[in-house]
Amino acid sequence: MTNTENNTRYDKLGFWERNKLSGGYLLQKKISERAVSIIRFILLFGMCFMILQPILNKISVSFMTEKDLYNPIVISIPEHFTTGNYRLAAELMNYRQAVINSLLISLTIAALQIAVCTLVGYGFARFEFPFKKFWFAMVILVILIPPQTIASSLHLHFRFFDILGLCQLITGNTINLRGSKLPYYLMSAGCMGLKNGLYIYMIRQYFRNIPGDLEEAAYVDGCGMLKTFVRIMLPQAKPIITSCFLFAFVWQWTDGFYSKMFLGNTKLVSTGLARIVDSLGAYIQRINGVKTTISVAYSNCILATGTLMIIVPLIILYLFAQRSFVESISSTGIKM
Amino acid sequence: MSKQKNKLAGLQKRKAISGYLFISPFIIGFLAFMVKPLFESCYMSFCNVNLAAGTVTKTFNGLTNYVFAFRVDPEFNRLLWEELSRMMVYSLAIIVFSFFVALILNQKFKGRALVRAIFFLPVILSSGVIVGLESNNELMSSLAQTIEQSTSGISITAAMETILRTAGVGVRAYEKVFEVINNIYDVALSSGIQIIIFLSGLQTISSSMYEAADIEGCTKWESLWKITFPMISSLFLVNWIYTVVDFCMRSDNGVIEKIQKVMIDQQQYGNASAMSWVYFLLVLAFVGITSFFISKRVYYYD
Numbered sequence A: 001m002t003n004t005e006n007n008t009r010y011d012k013l014g015f016w017e018r019n020k021l022s023g024g025y026l027l028q029k030k031i032s033e034r035a036v037s038i039i040r041f042i043l044l045f046g047m048c049f050m051i052l053q054p055i056l057n058k059i060s061v062s063f064m065t066e067k068d069l070y071n072p073i074v075i076s077i078p079e080h081f082t083t084g085n086y087r088l089a090a091e092l093m094n095y096r097q098a099v100i101n102s103l104l105i106s107l108t109i110a111a112l113q114i115a116v117c118t119l120v121g122y123g124f125a126r127f128e129f130p131f132k133k134f135w136f137a138m139v140i141l142v143i144l145i146p147p148q149t150i151a152s153s154l155h156l157h158f159r160f161f162d163i164l165g166l167c168q169l170i171t172g173n174t175i176n177l178r179g180s181k182l183p184y185y186l187m188s189a190g191c192m193g194l195k196n197g198l199y200i201y202m203i204r205q206y207f208r209n210i211p212g213d214l215e216e217a218a219y220v221d222g223c224g225m226l227k228t229f230v231r232i233m234l235p236q237a238k239p240i241i242t243s244c245f246l247f248a249f250v251w252q253w254t255d256g257f258y259s260k261m262f263l264g265n266t267k268l269v270s271t272g273l274a275r276i277v278d279s280l281g282a283y284i285q286r287i288n289g290v291k292t293t294i295s296v297a298y299s300n301c302i303l304a305t306g307t308l309m310i311i312v313p314l315i316i317l318y319l320f321a322q323r324s325f326v327e328s329i330s331s332t333g334i335k336m
Numbered sequence B: 001m002s003k004q005k006n007k008l009a010g011l012q013k014r015k016a017i018s019g020y021l022f023i024s025p026f027i028i029g030f031l032a033f034m035v036k037p038l039f040e041s042c043y044m045s046f047c048n049v050n051l052a053a054g055t056v057t058k059t060f061n062g063l064t065n066y067v068f069a070f071r072v073d074p075e076f077n078r079l080l081w082e083e084l085s086r087m088m089v090y091s092l093a094i095i096v097f098s099f100f101v102a103l104i105l106n107q108k109f110k111g112r113a114l115v116r117a118i119f120f121l122p123v124i125l126s127s128g129v130i131v132g133l134e135s136n137n138e139l140m141s142s143l144a145q146t147i148e149q150s151t152s153g154i155s156i157t158a159a160m161e162t163i164l165r166t167a168g169v170g171v172r173a174y175e176k177v178f179e180v181i182n183n184i185y186d187v188a189l190s191s192g193i194q195i196i197i198f199l200s201g202l203q204t205i206s207s208s209m210y211e212a213a214d215i216e217g218c219t220k221w222e223s224l225w226k227i228t229f230p231m232i233s234s235l236f237l238v239n240w241i242y243t244v245v246d247f248c249m250r251s252d253n254g255v256i257e258k259i260q261k262v263m264i265d266q267q268q269y270g271n272a273s274a275m276s277w278v279y280f281l282l283v284l285a286f287v288g289i290t291s292f293f294i295s296k297r298v299y300y301y302d
Helices: A002-012 A017-020 A023-060 A067-072 A084-093 A095-126 A131-146 A147-159 A166-171 A182-189 A196-209 A213-220 A225-236 A238-254 A258-261 A269-274 A276-288 A296-332 B002-044 B064-072 B076-104 B110-125 B129-136 B138-150 B156-167 B171-182 B183-187 B192-204 B205-214 B220-231 B233-249 B256-263 B270-295
Strands: B047-052 B056-060
Touching: A002 A238, A002 B064, A002 B233, A017 A023, A017 A269, A017 A296, A017 B205, A023 B110, A023 B183, A067 A296, A084 A269, A084 A276, A084 A296, A084 B056, A084 B138, A095 A131, A095 A182, A095 A196, A095 A225, A095 A238, A095 B002, A095 B047, A095 B129, A131 A196, A131 B233, A131 B270, A147 A258, A147 B002, A147 B129, A147 B270, A182 A258, A182 B002, A196 A238, A213 B270, A225 A238, A238 A269, A258 A269, A258 B047, A269 A276, A269 A296, A269 B156, A276 A296, A276 B138, A276 B270, A296 B110, A296 B129, B002 B047, B002 B270, B047 B064, B064 B076, B064 B220, B076 B110, B076 B183, B076 B192, B076 B233, B076 B256, B076 B270, B110 B183, B110 B192, B192 B220, B192 B233, B205 B220, B220 B233, B256 B270
Parallel strands: none
Antiparallel strands: B047 B056
């Protein structure tokens, strides 16, 4: 009773009177709060600027003509505004075709990888079976082994591909799978794609945190293992599956290593971007008829434009899916 | 009684079988695309691989490839040590940076959603080929060098470095620190996932602990070390492993580039395998030793 009375009494008082009553504590607290928020603002502003600056820089450079690049007065706003860089970069990367290819491959690969990884993650989270620890250690090992270590032998493995020697028996020859997309789909179906160990790990953590009551109720009611998984557990795991799918999509979209190794013949945005400076050289040589060295600034300008064009679809995706990128991982509460 | 036990055993068996069915894609994939190539590349590293006329001929030649990698090849040794030492410094920097950022992003302030969105942008920006283009472009680096030369003395870190050097503070350690500070952009770019993981850990700590500590007269600084740090210490281990692995697989890594050059351009599969095995074993040993020491200090709450 007295407490509330006191409170109402304090509310009527001005700031300085309350400060006096608290012996200076209130002022001190206010100042320190303000100081913290100012320092935090400066820090965050600096760091955000640091992350965004290259993108902003690329955007401004991508609209400049070559003349502007050498003009010392022009820093960020182009004097001769042009979209020619975009047209040139699109032509060099074969943009439309590359985007369609990349979209198709990234979507199918990501869907396949996540479907398989969800199954495996669920298996690790919810079932007890002999050698479980051993197999899980193998998952960790898969995360740890750099794909470059086995790259050379995978290269040969698919060059002379054979299923247990069957093909050699029938046709007398091994199949050359290099240059086709099949090996990569096979690897994805076997959880050996890009960072798949990580997805298994994340999905397993998520499933472990879901309470098992629903599942047991389903078992008691006579629901089978697979049906329980599809009908009961999958709907609950939607957030982690979406976020893993997004990761898989993004990483596949920009991946250079696997793309170069398995999908070398297909035109993709990632491999197109990696080659863009060379193709610029070839393009200019084709026009001029003589071998000319391209200026540093101009090739960088085209490179920046190409990078922007490759990132833009991802950024649009990110803007829409930002929530599920961030929040679902936070909700997994990853623990070792 | 015994019947019931039998039934339980049957359920367990059924569970075990369906468990194996669930992870069977992984087992098949692991055996077909990981174990076999792993052993093959291990064998190849001891062989002289000849890829002529469409057939592979492997002739066993002992440790020649390893001797070649260490004794003959002019670059490999240097690249290996450079990358390993860079990895140590940068992984530490990334962990510290991402922990710090996660602490800030966990507080309440205006525009938090926007700032979070910006900080996770690197997850997109620092993937795949884009990293290689950013930092590995020769043209770009030559440009940066000319800029650096023409503006020498303007950079704050350089000025600080000269001041500290004239003051006679230990030089080697500071050089590393300054190198990291100069490349803070790289650090920020590669710490997206780590920030998310730390943030997820910070959000699981119940606020009642902080309140109790506050009432007991604990300052913020003390509760950071006595509550926050132990509560998310297990995430340090996760992040450390992830960072190291991520670092050694990046496409702008010197050793990786060297291996790819030897394998694809020079077609020396044996040498490439030997080099990648040396690299892999060193990284594995590094991860193993460091995570052993970290896991000793990890505190598990439940």
